[in-house]
Amino acid sequence: MIKISNLSKAFDGTKVLDNIDIEIKKGEIVAIIGPSGTGKSTLLRCLNFLETPDTGDFTVGELKINVQTIKAAQITQLRKQFAFVFQNYALFANLNARDNIAEALQTVYKQDKQGAHSKAMQILKDIGLENKALSFPSQLSGGQQQRIGIGRAMAYPSQAILFDEPTSALDPQWVDEVLGLIKKLANQQQTMLIVTHEMEFARDVADRIIFMSEGRIVEQGSPEQLFTNPKDPRTQQFLARATKNQTR
Amino acid sequence: MSGFDFNYMFSLFPILFKYLGTTLEMAFIGLFFALGLALVLSIFRVFKIWGFNQFAVVFISFFRGTPLLVQLFLLYYGLPQVFPVLIGIDAFTASIIGLSLHFSAYMAESIRAAIDAVSKNQWEASFAVGMTRMQALRRIVLPQAFRIALPSLMNYFIDMIKSTSLAFTLGVTEIMAKAQMEAASSFRFFEAFLAVALIYWAMVAVFTHVQTYMEKRLAKAY
Ligand SMILES: Nc1ncnc2c1ncn2[C@@H]1O[C@H](COP(=O)(O)OP(=O)(O)OP(=O)(O)O)[C@@H](O)[C@H]1O
Ligand SMILES: [Mg+2]
Numbered sequence: 001m002i003k004i005s006n007l008s009k010a011f012d013g014t015k016v017l018d019n020i021d022i023e024i025k026k027g028e029i030v031a032i033i034g035p036s037g038t039g040k041s042t043l044l045r046c047l048n049f050l051e052t053p054d055t056g057d058f059t060v061g062e063l064k065i066n067v068q069t070i071k072a073a074q075i076t077q078l079r080k081q082f083a084f085v086f087q088n089y090a091l092f093a094n095l096n097a098r099d100n101i102a103e104a105l106q107t108v109y110k111q112d113k114q115g116a117h118s119k120a121m122q123i124l125k126d127i128g129l130e131n132k133a134l135s136f137p138s139q140l141s142g143g144q145q146q147r148i149g150i151g152r153a154m155a156y157p158s159q160a161i162l163f164d165e166p167t168s169a170l171d172p173q174w175v176d177e178v179l180g181l182i183k184k185l186a187n188q189q190q191t192m193l194i195v196t197h198e199m200e201f202a203r204d205v206a207d208r209i210i211f212m213s214e215g216r217i218v219e220q221g222s223p224e225q226l227f228t229n230p231k232d233p234r235t236q237q238f239l240a241r242a243t244k245n246q247t248r
Numbered sequence: 249m250s251g252f253d254f255n256y257m258f259s260l261f262p263i264l265f266k267y268l269g270t271t272l273e274m275a276f277i278g279l280f281f282a283l284g285l286a287l288v289l290s291i292f293r294v295f296k297i298w299g300f301n302q303f304a305v306v307f308i309s310f311f312r313g314t315p316l317l318v319q320l321f322l323l324y325y326g327l328p329q330v331f332p333v334l335i336g337i338d339a340f341t342a343s344i345i346g347l348s349l350h351f352s353a354y355m356a357e358s359i360r361a362a363i364d365a366v367s368k369n370q371w372e373a374s375f376a377v378g379m380t381r382m383q384a385l386r387r388i389v390l391p392q393a394f395r396i397a398l399p400s401l402m403n404y405f406i407d408m409i410k411s412t413s414l415a416f417t418l419g420v421t422e423i424m425a426k427a428q429m430e431a432a433s434s435f436r437f438f439e440a441f442l443a444v445a446l447i448y449w450a451m452v453a454v455f456t457h458v459q460t461y462m463e464k465r466l467a468k469a470y
Contacts, residue, residue: 048375048376049375050372050375050376076378076380079375079376079377079378080378082376083376083377084373084376084377086369086372086373086376088369090367090369090370090372090373091373092370092373092374092388093367093370093392093470094388094391094392094395094469094470095388096470103377103387103388104377104378104379107379107383107387108377108378108379108383109378136469136470137470138470152377156377156378
């Protein structure tokens with residue numbers, strides 16, 4: 001239901017993504033791991049055109065696009081198919097927690113204020129932040145902000161939620177509450193593509209792990225297979241280092 | 249004709265106050281149009297809309313690069329010679345147009361700078377939830393930019409209040425013109441111009457208070 005082929009992207013002549021192919025089934029949870037500077041963030045950002053890819057064909061739900069012939073209206077369509085959770089939360093600074101979640105429902109999905117607010121309150125209840133509905137992002141902890149970031153991504157129907165290292169900007173004490181929330185979504189069969197450095201978490205929650213290096217998918221498979229029996233030497237080396245450094 | 253005549257100066261206040269309305273009208277109508285135009289210009293600049301962006305650059309450069317007095321003369325005495333449709337324009341309207349154009353150029357630059365100062369991730373988050381550029385600007389970025397731009401916009405407004413005195417050179421009877429007339433008939437220039445200076449000073453003091461209050465309110469908001 002999500003099929004990306006031949007996705008490439010260069011910055012100033014340097015190839016950052018080199019012919020990436022990815023397929024994600026409905027309800028599947030895919031984790032992307034790999035060394036720093038490998039293009040993981042760029043991959044997610046290309047999926048919803050926060051970066052413009054150089055080549056690629058996307059099939060996302062009903063939507064089929066080619067990146068070279070895509071029109072502005074289709075970019076908006078595509079973005080509605082993906083929800084995005086940012087590393088640095090990127091909550092709307094001028095809106096309180098409730099309105100951060102309700103905003104897209106009103107502006108993009110044209111729901112009335114009352115309906116949008118009650119949906120937002122429902123989500124706040126789900127993520128355990130009902131009592132922070134009227135707080136602004138600057139008044140919330142990192143963990144609370146990221147949970148609202150996830151709540152914002154849950155507010156409207158998308159084909160998949162894309163997470164770009166959702167916990168790596170957090171102080172250690174807030175990591176678990178955010179990972180816990182993502183796990184909860186995983187149990188609800190929410191389709192997700194998660195870039196993460198949390199190996200244990202990836203192993204625990206993902207149906208499939210993709211290992212990327214230098215703009216390419218080097219190896220992918222079930223967590224079991226990839227973590228216990230990696231085939232490519234680059235994967236082996238990365239995992240050896242990552243698991244050694246894992247502090248938690 | 250020597251010494252300082254307090255009584256004369258105080259007797260001028262009620263006379264000048266009658267023309268305060270004209271001054272404030274020019275300032276507020278000018279503010280309204282200057283802000284509107286500044287917003288449009290800054291959007292041309294921020295979205296780099298081809299053709300409009302270049303127009304905005306030249307417009308802003310011209311109106312910041314030439315004296316307001318020259319712009320007013322050009323508009324009121326010059327343009328009607330070339331474009332006869334403008335012959336009927338009255339001095340009051342011409343002054344407002346001149347003030348609006350002049351200050352819109354400054355305000356556009358401060359709005360644009362404020363938009364640039366809003367974190368890039370606010371645009372990205374807006375796009376990610378499916379908003380268009382215009383929706384992102386209106387709902388998320390401009391409200392934040394406005395807060396950043398407010399102090400400098402208020403400073404331009406205060407500057408604009410003082411600049412309405414130049415309308416006197418086009419023949420608008422506002423407080424400066426009235427002070428000049430009174431001085432010319434009594435020959436008490438010092439008292440007359442001191443009176444008008446005190447009125448401007450008081451007005452600016454009031455708006456400076458408003459500015460401080462608004463900045464405090466906005467700072468508290470989020
Ligand atoms: N806007 C940009 N302009 C130029 N180069 C960029 C830009 N964004 C990313 N890059 C480069 O592209 C490469 C891939 O970056 P990317 O952020 O996708 O890596 P990553 O795998 O997410 O790394 P990390 O694990 O550190 O987050 C890096 O070399 C980076 O410097
Ligand atoms: Mg990254």
